[in-house]
Amino acid sequence: MLTDAEIEIVRLSAIVAGWSVLASVIPGILLGWLLARWNSPLRGLLQGGVMLPLVLPPVVTGFLLLALLGRSGPLGRAWEAVTGGQIAYTTGACVIAAATVGFPLMVESIRLSIVSVDPKLEMVSRSLGRGRLATFLRVTLPLALPGVLAGAVLSFARALGEFGATIVLAGNIEGETRTIPVAVYTLMNTRDGESAVLRLVAVSVAMSLAALLAAGWLARRRRKGQA
Numbered sequence: 001m002l003t004d005a006e007i008e009i010v011r012l013s014a015i016v017a018g019w020s021v022l023a024s025v026i027p028g029i030l031l032g033w034l035l036a037r038w039n040s041p042l043r044g045l046l047q048g049g050v051m052l053p054l055v056l057p058p059v060v061t062g063f064l065l066l067a068l069l070g071r072s073g074p075l076g077r078a079w080e081a082v083t084g085g086q087i088a089y090t091t092g093a094c095v096i097a098a099a100t101v102g103f104p105l106m107v108e109s110i111r112l113s114i115v116s117v118d119p120k121l122e123m124v125s126r127s128l129g130r131g132r133l134a135t136f137l138r139v140t141l142p143l144a145l146p147g148v149l150a151g152a153v154l155s156f157a158r159a160l161g162e163f164g165a166t167i168v169l170a171g172n173i174e175g176e177t178r179t180i181p182v183a184v185y186t187l188m189n190t191r192d193g194e195s196a197v198l199r200l201v202a203v204s205v206a207m208s209l210a211a212l213l214a215a216g217w218l219a220r221r222r223r224k225g226q227a
Contacts, residue, residue, distance in 0.1 A: 058164025113147020
């Protein structure tokens with residue numbers, strides 16, 4: 001059984017992952033559509049920028065975020081001037097780190113799903129007098145919805161396992177930024193922490209596996225819809 005402290009760690013991890021997905025959905029849909037439908041030489045550059053957090057070492061991603069959002073960074077200073085608080089080393093920083101590293105998975109899943117939508121259906125909608133936005137909302141998005149959901153689930157799973165960017169941007173503050181990966185790292189360096197590590201690892205594996213199974217099920221639904 002998990003202790004109260006471990007339950008709090010799991011709860012915080014789930015909250016951070018959930019908020020990171022919510023923060024990413026609308027930008028992910030917009031960028032997924034843009035990368036699927038935008039015919040421009042700049043599309044490759046945009047796609048490379050979106051996918052960059054997926055290939056960069058997470059610690060490097062965290063360093064770049066800290067350079068922007070830390071107290072000495074431009075966005076961090078602006079936030080402090082407006083609110084009087086800071087972004088780094090808060091639960092919000094955990095959400096930002098998790099959203100950043102999970103965003104490429106969401107966008108790519110959405111992009112592939114929108115690419116699979118037959119453009120002729122969009123053309124029919126436009127020929128009936130619907131505008132581009134109405135066509136997207138009433139035709140493209142419903143057909144691509146399984147891909148959107150699969151991307152959200154994959155992003156959630158990636159957020160659950162995020163460590164490198166989180167430890168740099170958010171630190172290791174008990175009850176505020178100590179998510180499952182950070183807690184496991186901490187407990188591995190603590191005497192008699194092995195049993196707690198095993199329990200948290202088991203929970204992490206179970207949650208991640210459930211998310212991957214859900215993503216696979218949604219992907220199969222998308223393929224059946226295309227058949």
